[in-house]
Structure formats: C-alpha cells, structure tokens
Amino acid sequence: MNDQPVRVAQLSCGPEHSGVQKEIYDAAEMVNAEMFFPDVTLKDITEAYQEFGLEAKSGDLKLAIARAKALVEGSVEADAVFIATCFRCSEAAIVRNELRRYIHNNSDLPVVSYSFTERTTSGTLLTRMEALTTIARRRALLAREVQEGITLGIDSGSSTTKAVVMKDNEIVGTGWTPTTEVLGSAKSVMESALEEAGIKLSEIDAVGTTGYGRYLIGNQLKADLIQEELTVNSKGAVYLADRQKGEATVIDIGGMDNKAISVQDGIPGTFTMGGICAGASGRFLEMTAKRLGIDITELGPLAMGGDSSVVPMNSYCIVFGTQSLVNALAEGHTKQDVAAAACRSVAEQVFEQQLQEVEIKEPVIMVGGTSLIQGLVNEMGKLLQTDIIVPHHSQYIGSVGSALLASGFIDNKDR
Amino acid sequence: MAKVFIYPSTSLILSDMVERFGHQPLGAAVAVREKIQTPGLDSPPMQMTPEDPKKGLKYAAVEVPAGVRGRMALFGPMIDEAEAAIIINDADLSFGCMGCSRTNELVKYLVRTREDIPVLDLNYPSDEEEGIQFVTNIKGFLDSLNMPEDESESMDNSGGEE
Amino acid sequence: MPPDKQYIPEFVGTVTKYVFVESPDVTPQMLVTAAYEISEGVMIKETCFGLQITGMPGEVSEIITELRKLDPPHIFVKDRGYPPGDTRRCRANLGGARPGYYGHEFEIGLVRYISKGLEKLGTEDNKYNYNPENTLTEKKKLPAEELVKIINSEVS
Numbered sequence: 001m002n003d004q005p006v007r008v009a010q011l012s013c014g015p016e017h018s019g020v021q022k023e024i025y026d027a028a029e030m031v032n033a034e035m036f037f038p039d040v041t042l043k044d045i046t047e048a049y050q051e052f053g054l055e056a057k058s059g060d061l062k063l064a065i066a067r068a069k070a071l072v073e074g075s076v077e078a079d080a081v082f083i084a085t086c087f088r089c090s091e092a093a094i095v096r097n098e099l100r101r102y103i104h105n106n107s108d109l110p111v112v113s114y115s116f117t118e119r120t121t122s123g124t125l126l127t128r129m130e131a132l133t134t135i136a137r138r139r140a141l142l143a144r145e146v147q148e149g150i151t152l153g154i155d156s157g158s159s160t161t162k163a164v165v166m167k168d169n170e171i172v173g174t175g176w177t178p179t180t181e182v183l184g185s186a187k188s189v190m191e192s193a194l195e196e197a198g199i200k201l202s203e204i205d206a207v208g209t210t211g212y213g214r215y216l217i218g219n220q221l222k223a224d225l226i227q228e229e230l231t232v233n234s235k236g237a238v239y240l241a242d243r244q245k246g247e248a249t250v251i252d253i254g255g256m257d258n259k260a261i262s263v264q265d266g267i268p269g270t271f272t273m274g275g276i277c278a279g280a281s282g283r284f285l286e287m288t289a290k291r292l293g294i295d296i297t298e299l300g301p302l303a304m305g306g307d308s309s310v311v312p313m314n315s316y317c318i319v320f321g322t323q324s325l326v327n328a329l330a331e332g333h334t335k336q337d338v339a340a341a342a343c344r345s346v347a348e349q350v351f352e353q354q355l356q357e358v359e360i361k362e363p364v365i366m367v368g369g370t371s372l373i374q375g376l377v378n379e380m381g382k383l384l385q386t387d388i389i390v391p392h393h394s395q396y397i398g399s400v401g402s403a404l405l406a407s408g409f410i411d412n413k414d415r
Numbered sequence: 416m417a418k419v420f421i422y423p424s425t426s427l428i429l430s431d432m433v434e435r436f437g438h439q440p441l442g443a444a445v446a447v448r449e450k451i452q453t454p455g456l457d458s459p460p461m462q463m464t465p466e467d468p469k470k471g472l473k474y475a476a477v478e479v480p481a482g483v484r485g486r487m488a489l490f491g492p493m494i495d496e497a498e499a500a501i502i503i504n505d506a507d508l509s510f511g512c513m514g515c516s517r518t519n520e521l522v523k524y525l526v527r528t529r530e531d532i533p534v535l536d537l538n539y540p541s542d543e544e545e546g547i548q549f550v551t552n553i554k555g556f557l558d559s560l561n562m563p564e565d566e567s568e569s570m571d572n573s574g575g576e577e
Numbered sequence: 578m579p580p581d582k583q584y585i586p587e588f589v590g591t592v593t594k595y596v597f598v599e600s601p602d603v604t605p606q607m608l609v610t611a612a613y614e615i616s617e618g619v620m621i622k623e624t625c626f627g628l629q630i631t632g633m634p635g636e637v638s639e640i641i642t643e644l645r646k647l648d649p650p651h652i653f654v655k656d657r658g659y660p661p662g663d664t665r666r667c668r669a670n671l672g673g674a675r676p677g678y679y680g681h682e683f684e685i686g687l688v689r690y691i692s693k694g695l696e697k698l699g700t701e702d703n704k705y706n707y708n709p710e711n712t713l714t715e716k717k718k719l720p721a722e723e724l725v726k727i728i729n730s731e732v733s
C-alpha cells in the first residue's frame with residue numbers, strides 16, 4: 001500500500017484505561033490508517049457540550065462531543081470516524097449512539113461505533129477498520145455499478161465458502177460448500193463455479209476475495225481485490241436488489257457475526273458488526289434445525305407454518321436458547337412453532353443488539369445464507385414493520401460483490 | 416509527612432498545595448509513572464493492558480465497564496495507601512484518568528468509606544475571596560496532619576462537643 | 578496481527594515535574610533561564626505554561642525549591658507520569674492535546690485566586706480560619722458563565 005494513510009478520528013472514552021488503545025492502533029496500522037484525536041480547546045468543549053445539549057457527566061464524553069462537533073463543522077479534517085466506548089456503560093452508549101447519528105446526518109464521513117471490553121483485540125477491530133478505510137480510500141471503486149468482463153468472486157465465510165463467476169453483468173456460475181479447510185474449500189467452490197459457467201480459470205480477467213479467509217485465498221490466487229465483507233456485501237446487496245441509488249439498509253446475519261449497514265448510493269455510511277453472542281447468529285438456527293431433525297433448508301418453510309408467540313424464548317445464549325427449544329418440544333409444542341420461535345429469537349437479538357446502532361432506512365435488504373430462511377426474514381420484517389427485500393443469489397452476496405468490484409481492476413491490466 | 420490522595424487526581428492545584436505544604440500527593444501522575452517505568456508488554460499510550468481491568472475487579476464487579484475497572488487499577492491502591500484525602504467536589508471539567516464519571520463516583524465513595532483517614536471537602540474557588548478561603552482550608556488541614564496524635568485529637572474535640 | 582512487542586522503559590527511577598508560572602513578574606522564559614542555571618545536567622524542557630524537569634527525585638526537588646523562591650505564590654508544581662516529549666503523549670503525534678492538558682487549562686484559569694490565597698496566608702487581613710466542619714463554599718450563581726469568561730480571557 002503506497003497510498004497516504006487514511007486519517008481516522010477517534011472519539012472515545014475508556015480504551016486507554018482498558019488496555020485496548022494499542023489494539024486500535026494495531027488494527028489501524030494493518031490497513032494503513034492513522035488514528036488521531038481532533039484538536040479542540042477547553043472553550044470548545046464547554047461550548048460544544050452546551051450547544052449539543054446532551055447532559056453527559058463524564059469529562060471524556062464531553063470531550064468526544066466537542067471533537068464530533070469540530071469534525072462536523074469542518075474545523076478539523078478527517079477521512080473517517082471511529083467511536084469507541086466501554087461495553088456495558090449506559091452513559092457512554094447514549095453518547096456513542098447520538099454522536100454516530102449526528103455525524104452521519106451532518107457530514108459525509110463514514111462512521112463505525114464499537115463498544116469494547118478488555119478482551120477486544122486488533123483482530124476483532126480489523127474488519128471494521130478496513131471497511132472504514134476502504135470507504136474513505138476507494139470511493140471511486142465503490143461507485144462501480146456494472147460488472148464487466150469475466151470475473152471471479154470468492155467469499156470464505158466462517159460457515160460456508162461461496163464462489164461466483166460473472167460475465168458481462170450476469171452471474172454465469174456458482175459454487176457453495178461448508179467451510180472446512182480454507183484453501184481446499186475455496187478451490188472446490190471455484191471449480192464448481194467455473195464448470196457451471198463453462199469458463200477456464202485462465203479466461204478470468206480479475207479475481208476478488210472476501211470473508212474470513214480473504215487474505216489466505218487472495219494471496220494464493222494473486223487476487224486483484226482482497227476486501228472485507230462490510231463494503232463488499234453492501235455493494236453486492238444494492239447491486240442484486242437493483243437499489244444502487246439512494247438509501248438502503250443491508251442486514252446480513254452470518255454464521256459467526258452479523259452486519260447491519262446503512263447505505264447511501266451503495267456506499268456504507270454507518271455500520272455495525274456484532275459477534276459477542278452466538279445466540280444472534282445463523283449458527284443458532286443450524287443448531288435448531290439439527291435438534292428438530294431437519295435440514296437447515298427446511299427450517300424456513302417449517303417456521304412459516306408456525307406461531308412464534310406461543311413458545312417463550314428468554315435467553316440470549318445459544319446453549320440456553322436451545323434448551324428452551326427442547327423444553328418447548330417436551331411441553332408438546334409443534335416443530336413449526338419451535339422453528340418460528342427460533343427465527344423470532346435471532347431476529348429479536350439482531351434487532352435489539354445491532355439495528356439500534358444504525359439508521360434503518362428503507363428498503364431493507366437481507367442477504368447471506370440466512371436470508372434464505374423465510375421464517376427469519378418474516379420475523380425480521382414484523383419487527384421492522386416493513387417488507388424486506390431478499391434479492392436473487394442473496395446467499396452468494398460476498399462473491400457477487402467481490403466479482404463486481406474486481407471488474408474495476410480489469411482496465412488497469414495489460415491484456 | 417502524610418500521603419494525601421487528591422481528587423481530582425489530575426489536579427495541578429491540589430498536587431501543588433500538598434507538596435508545597437510538606438506532604439506527598441497521591442495523584443494520577445504517580446500511578447501512571449509507575450506504569451510507564453515498568454517493563455512488560457508494549458501497550459501505548461499508558462502501558463495499561465487487559466490485566467489492569469482484571470486488577471480493578473478488587474474494586475468493582477465484572478459487569479462494571481472495563482474503563483472503570485482499568486481506572487480503578489490506578490486509583491484503588493492509592494486510596495488504600497492514603498493517610499488523608501482532599502476532594503474537590505465540583506471537578507466537572509476533568510478528562511483522561513478522571514474522564515469517567517462512574518469511576519469518579521466510586522473513587523469518592525471509597526475515599527469516604529476509609530473512615531480511618533481525615534478527608535477535606537472543597538469546591539473550586541470562583542473569586543479571590545474564595546481563593547483565600549480555599550488555600551487557608553488546605554493549609555489548615557495539611558498542618559493538622561503534622562500534629563502528634565494526642566494534640567490532633569484534642570483539636571478535633573475543640574469543635575464544641577463539650 | 579502484529580506480534581506483541583516487549584516494552585523497555587526509559588528514564589527508570591526518575592521523576593518528571595511540571596512547573597507552571599502564572600505571574601505578572603516572572604515569565605516562563607525567566608523560569609527556564611533560572612532552571613538552566615541550576616540544572617547541572619538535569620533535563621529541562623520549556624512548555625507554554627512553564628517548564629518540565631526530569632531527573633532523580635532529589636535533584637528535581639532541589640531545583641524546584643530554588644525555582645519556587647522566584648515568586649512563591651505564582652509558581653505551581655505538579656507530577657507528570659511521562660518524561661518530556663514522550664511520543665505517546667505528544668500533541669504532534671496524537672493530533673490533539675492529551676486529555677490531561679484540558680484539566681491544566683481549566684485550573685490555570687483559576688490559579689490567580691490560589692495565588693491570592695497564598696499571598697494572604699498568615700497575614701492579618703486574612704479573615705478566614707480553617708474550620709474542619711465548614712470547608713465547602715456556597716456555590717455562587719452563574720458558575721458556567723463565569724467559567725466561560727475565565728476561559729475566554731485565558732484563550733484569547
């Protein structure tokens with residue numbers, strides 16, 4: 001990376017005293033970003049704090065408010081904003097949310113907010129930091145709306161690995177397999193997608209990779225684009241849903257973590273990526289299907305025939321949540337009701353834990369493998385009181401986004 | 416010479432007063448210096464690591480945010496060690512180590528529950544008259560720490576209880 | 578992930594002290610000159626409020642005792658955790674001031690009252706006595722406006 005470092009303004013309370021500041025610095029360094037603290041005076045702090053009108057008591061939160069105002073008013077320049085406060089601090093959560101909203105509504109700066117514990121590592125922060133810098137650094141690339149030439153996109157997720165081959169703005173081949181050995185799984189889906197497309201690897205003009213295994217696979221294939229899934233998936237979502245202009249909200253409930261992204265013209269504005277609780281993940285639905293003795297693909301239709309309200313689900317935890325299901329079955333509830341309750345539980349947790357942190361703007365687009373579970377989409381739609389769009393090939397979202405964005409590199413090659 | 420815990424512990428004024436009148440201020444800088452001068456895993460800027468919030472568990476339970484527990488790892492041992500304390504109650508514009516209001520509430524509470532040490536409560540002065548009163552109070556309080564035990568006891572009793 | 582690095586501290590066993598001056602008679606520059614004259618190799622660094630001294634505790638203490646003599650009610654001393662110019666706390670590296678700076682900025686706006694108190698200590702026209710039962714001043718009205726005024730006068 002020879003680019004100038006992306007300058008990320010940090011608004012925070014607590015990371016220095018939690019041993020997390022170094023992790024923030026490390027994550028930033030890995031993506032050639034530079035953290036800085038917007039310079040304000042004591043006068044700015046007292047004035048900004050009074051003008052903003054949120055009566056926070058903590059000095060560092062007052063300071064964060066003043067720094068946010070300096071960014072919005074343009075007295076301090078930045079490329080992106082990172083807001084970080086302690087997990088479980090309600091005062092900080094209120095300030096964090098309001099600052100994120102304030103910056104999003106009053107500037108073009110991409111914002112990510114995060115609540116950390118002392119266990120937060122640079123690895124956890126990396127994807128978020130990478131997305132922030134991508135939005136700041138690659139606006140031109142992210143503006144791409146049409147796929148050109150022949151490109152391959154591979155998405156190496158925590159649960160499944162997917163590939164698509166695209167040609168002249170059409171998906172011509174796909175591959176899907178549960179993730180086992182990262183490179184092996186990638187090779188397998190790549191071969192399936194190429195075979196279905198009737199295209200040889202040598203004919204591919206550009207390759208893009210995303211997901212957990214993106215670096216390993218990307219380096220192996222000498223990929224043109226190695227990109228985190230937040231920007232790739234939001235791009236893929238608006239592309240497949242044909243909502244490339246204007247506002248949208250993208251929800252991707254993954255096997256290990258969830259993404260909620262507020263998008264403007266295909267570019268993420270604010271986003272969150274959860275991953276603290278497995279109860280709010282696709283993995284919980286997999287366990288439910290297993291317990292019900294059905295394939296995960298049958299869970300959605302089953303849930304559609306049930307009533308989620310009759311089965312109590314009072315746990316955030318994947319283990320105790322499953323126990324609730326077992327109890328419900330023992331009490332004589334139908335499989336349909338239990339399947340619906342599991343979908344309801346995941347939707348509720350994502351709604352409570354993450355969707356509060358982004359602006360929900362219609363249309364809401366659900367993507368990723370879990371978007372094929374109609375019961376889940378249905379429960380989420382009920383919670384958000386909107387009709388959710390699930391685009392075609394939504395389970396291949398990362399691969400499609402990668403293939404689309406990778407085609408931006410074709411012109412730069414000697415061919 | 417007494418070890419005097421100061422609040423806000425980043426206070427220039429209190430640190431100066433305590434030292435000027437012959438005692439040892441226990442403030443954030445002293446705790447941070449110890450961190451900065453101790454070898455270990457590199458963790459800029461303060462050399463605080465995830466171990467510090469764990470040390471803070473002595474003062475606050477695990478559901479208390481990491482930033483509070485980390486700060487308590489700095490302040491807690493100083494409160495334990497203190498022989499006296501001075502608290503400025505309206506220290507609203509303090510940042511960094513003092514930047515968390517929840518920590519500050521706990522710090523003040525823990526100082527007050529140390530019933531075996533004298534505590535001086537003050538507000539920041541907002542004019543010259545209050546400045547004179549402020550300094551007189553600090554000087555009087557710090558001087559009382561120097562007195563031999565029997566004398567200081569008799570002074571405590573001179574408050575009009577008899 | 579970058580590998581964990583070992584941290585090897587510098588200036589172990591030293592202390593660093595800020596010396597602030599807020600005086601009609603003594604400028605920060607005069608303070609620095611005086612400090613250099615008696616420093617004997619102890620590290621002195623000029624700052625906008627005064628200076629920082631780094632050395633072994635005894636040496637630093639001696640210099641501070643001497644410096645205070647220049648203008649006792651208007652010179653204020655405070656411990657600092659970091660040695661001077663430490664990149665972890667340097668404004669040039671952070672982009673903005675370290676958090677502690679604002680606390681100093683606030684208190685520097687008030688030290689004129691402290692100076693007055695120090696001048697009046699032990700004088701006959703000091704009508705105040707230390708009464709342990711009554712040390713909290715009644716807060717006057719408009720402290721916020723007063724504060725902004727103080728800050729404005731300090732900043733401009």
